[in-house]
Amino acid sequence: MEEDEKKVGKKFDVFVIGSGVAGQTVAKACVAAGLKVAIADRREYGGVCANRGCDPKKVLLGATEAWEKSEQLQGKGLKSMPKIKWKKLQKFKREFTGPVPKGTEENLKKLRIKLYHQSPKFLP
Numbered sequence: 001m002e003e004d005e006k007k008v009g010k011k012f013d014v015f016v017i018g019s020g021v022a023g024q025t026v027a028k029a030c031v032a033a034g035l036k037v038a039i040a041d042r043r044e045y046g047g048v049c050a051n052r053g054c055d056p057k058k059v060l061l062g063a064t065e066a067w068e069k070s071e072q073l074q075g076k077g078l079k080s081m082p083k084i085k086w087k088k089l090q091k092f093k094r095e096f097t098g099p100v101p102k103g104t105e106e107n108l109k110k111l112r113i114k115l116y117h118q119s120p121k122f123l124p
Helices: 003-011 021-032 047-051 054-072 086-097 100-110
Strands: 014-017 037-040 114-116
Touching (some): 014 021, 021 037, 021 100, 047 100, 054 086
Parallel strands (some): 037 114
16 A cells, blocks of 8 residues: 555545535535545546436437427428437537536646545555
């Protein structure tokens, strides 16, 4: 174990696990209270919701909902069904998710929050 790892508990008042909305909220509140804060996340910063869950799901779901509505309106003013182009839809989704990790890291660094790109280890 590196010497730096042994000292983590002595360097920070609060150590947050996870950089999603909940982790960021806690970290920002602690910084506002004058505490020294660190965050660890083994995946890209921003959390599951912003990178792989809620937000990207909305893009994909929106396309399927539009397709379903088109199906319901066939013969009622709509003549043909749209085609979902999966690769283009994925590219469009990445326009939203791509900037999240870098933007999250930049915002946290501005608050002087120390970032760790790893899973934390609990020491005895």
